[in-house]
Amino acid sequence: MAQADPNKPLDGFLAGVREMEARYADTYAAVSDHVKNPRQLQLRKGLAADFAFRLGSEWELFQHKWHVVAIAAAPDSFVKAQQAILDTGVRKGNLDHFVQLLHGAPLSIPAKPKQGEIEALLDPRGFNVTFDSCETWATEASRDLDTRYADKVRGIVATAPDACVLDLLKAIRNTLAHGSGGRLARLNQMVKERTSGSKIGLTGSVNAGLKRDTNQVRDVAVYLHGRATGTARQRVQVLSQRLREIAEQLRV
Structure with missing residues (x-):
């Protein structure tokens, strides 16, 4: 079995973003002209909004993929945590005798779970792993991932100029x-x-x-379509x- 490599979903994500950037530039050029046209301006604003929405969606999907693959690459911390949850549940439910009778041995999490098993353990409903905020991402990374990945x-979450961009992207989406x-x-x-002492806003x-x-x-589309200061x-x-x-920065 090939070794899980978190750099693979990272490479796929970065290639996808570059492709989106190129498609955006090409499509934007196709609806531009040198004459002021309200309809074309509206289309260009819409393209900017669509691009940003897709960026936010692809980032969330990438976070899920990278998190799962990082667990698969070094599963010891995750397996230990999940085993503790399982053991606690069995004890609290007073189910030891049922487990022994029906299973013949204590229930155990596979030492090297497959990616599908990891996803099922993270969310039995089959939903992707999502993080409400950067702080949540860091907390769950600390819980699930080996130190080199966590x-x-x-590092990203502790760097305010980086974390604030991710929070902005989520707010836009x-x-x-x-x-x-x-x-x-x-x-x-x-x-x-961002004001002094606050964790909200750009810095x-x-x-x-x-x-x-x-x-x-x-209007979010107007904000996204507007020219960035100094560029x-x-x-x-x-x-x-x-x-x-x-x-x-997630590359290992």
């Missing part, structure tokens, strides 16, 4: 998906300059082009580049 996640006032309010918190000169401190974001690129393009840079 340290990669913790949620706002585009749900369109609620609460989601938009959260997004507006995320695009502001770091590398993210200057994504900030919007003066005006509120009323000729749109914010969605800066967001995509930053996502690639952050993801690359």
